[in-house]
Amino acid sequence: MSSERPFAPAIAVLKAAGLRPTRQRVQLMRVLQEGGHRHLTAEQLRVEAHAAGFEVSLATIYNSLHQFREAGLL
Numbered sequence: 665m666s667s668e669r670p671f672a673p674a675i676a677v678l679k680a681a682g683l684r685p686t687r688q689r690v691q692l693m694r695v696l697q698e699g700g701h702r703h704l705t706a707e708q709l710r711v712e713a714h715a716a717g718f719e720v721s722l723a724t725i726y727n728s729l730h731q732f733r734e735a736g737l738l
Contacts, residue, residue: 670694671690671694673694673697674689674690674691674693674694674697675690677693677697677737678690678693681732681735681736681737682735683731683732683735688720688724688728689728689731689732691713691716691718691720692709692713692718692720692725692728692729692732693732693737694716695709695712695713695716695718696709696732698716699712706722706725706726706729707722709725709729710722710725713725
């Protein structure tokens with residue numbers, strides 16, 4: 665991963681899954697990728713996103729997780 669493009673892996677995963685890489689999806693995918701394999705609730709993901717400096721609503725997290733699941737990413 666290049667220091668100039670830290671979001672490149674998350675963008676590539678989203679595009680490969682057929683999802684548009686919106687700012688929210690990219691940030692959430694990045695948080696999920698950086699945390700490694702684990703099981704999280706939407707609320708836990710929100711806490712991790714906040715700790716990474718990304719404010720996102722719980723509704724957006726639920727919607728994104730649903731989209732990730734439908735695309736086979738989760």
